[in-house]
Amino acid sequence: MSEAIKLHYDVDGKDFTRAGEASGKIKKTLKDIGYPPEIIRNTAIAVYEAEINLVIHAGGGEIDVEIAPEYVHVVLTDHGPGIENVELAMQEGYSTAPDQVRALGFGAGMGLPNIKKYTDEMKIDTVLGEGTVMTLKIYVK
Amino acid sequence: MTVKNLIDEFSLEVICHGELAEEKQVTGGYCGDLLSWVMSRAKEGDCWLTVMGNVNSVGVAVLADVACILLTENSAFDDDALRRAEQNNVIVLRSDKNAFELAGKLADLL
Numbered sequence: 001m002s003e004a005i006k007l008h009y010d011v012d013g014k015d016f017t018r019a020g021e022a023s024g025k026i027k028k029t030l031k032d033i034g035y036p037p038e039i040i041r042n043t044a045i046a047v048y049e050a051e052i053n054l055v056i057h058a059g060g061g062e063i064d065v066e067i068a069p070e071y072v073h074v075v076l077t078d079h080g081p082g083i084e085n086v087e088l089a090m091q092e093g094y095s096t097a098p099d100q101v102r103a104l105g106f107g108a109g110m111g112l113p114n115i116k117k118y119t120d121e122m123k124i125d126t127v128l129g130e131g132t133v134m135t136l137k138i139y140v141k
Numbered sequence: 142m143t144v145k146n147l148i149d150e151f152s153l154e155v156i157c158h159g160e161l162a163e164e165k166q167v168t169g170g171y172c173g174d175l176l177s178w179v180m181s182r183a184k185e186g187d188c189w190l191t192v193m194g195n196v197n198s199v200g201v202a203v204l205a206d207v208a209c210i211l212l213t214e215n216s217a218f219d220d221d222a223l224r225r226a227e228q229n230n231v232i233v234l235r236s237d238k239n240a241f242e243l244a245g246k247l248a249d250l251l
Contacts, residue, residue: 016196016197017196017221017225019197019200020196020197020200020203020204023200023204024200024203024204024229027203027204037185041185041204041205041206044204045180045181045204045205048180048200048201048204049177049180052197104176104193104195104197105174105175105176105193105195105197105198106175106176106177106197108175108176108177108178110175110177110178110181111177114177114180114181117181118181
């Protein structure tokens with residue numbers, strides 16, 4: 001693979017049954033190319049958590065992925081309410097997810113901490129009332 | 142042990158067979174219903190014991206590469222989840238026993 005592969009996904013904000021589709025496809029692409037299993041797993045978990053966040057909190061959004069030989073770069077963009085306190089949201093166990101989401105097994109307050117755990121770089125740019133852009137980078141070691 | 146051995150040993154109901162139950166190896170086990178928690182801690186090859194039978198459970202099983210989902214205490218598995226499990230070849234099993242009993246026996250066998 002000499003050139004980077006670019007992928008784009010639109011995430012539907014209302015459809016919980018489709019949440020996870022984009023991360024599943026990204027995982028498959030990485031597998032087909034033959035990336036190391038650890039990189040595939042880490043990327044898939046981080047993107048899945050972020051994808052679920054788009055559905056739960058932001059009414060959907062977009063995912064752009066760049067797969068290069070040395071790294072995987074993911075940008076998640078939404079026009080949701082923004083994150084009021086990023087520091088608090090990064091703490092394990094803190095969650096603002098509604099009860100119906102918790103009943104599905106989410107809302108444990110593990111999403112952002114998991115994303116940080118499974119990526120090498122994680123950056124959140126958020127503006128209240130306008131939306132959030134999350135940038136993730138995973139290096140192929 | 143293989144998933145097939147697990148099915149026989151525990152007399153499990155097979156909800157979604159996948160394609161690989163005969164060969165697929167169960168190398169460990171994990172109990173949990175909070176999906177993010179499971180996703181970051183369950184290991185490849187684990188038998189995942191849970192009561193959570195929705196489409197997102199299948200997503201977690203795929204991402205974490207667990208050997209199978211084992212629904213405990215006859216918990217429900219909805220139609221959307223079954224479709225997703227079939228599409229992704231996820232093996233889904235069910236027992237009337239609770240996670241404590243099943244995990245105890247599984248730990249002895251592994």
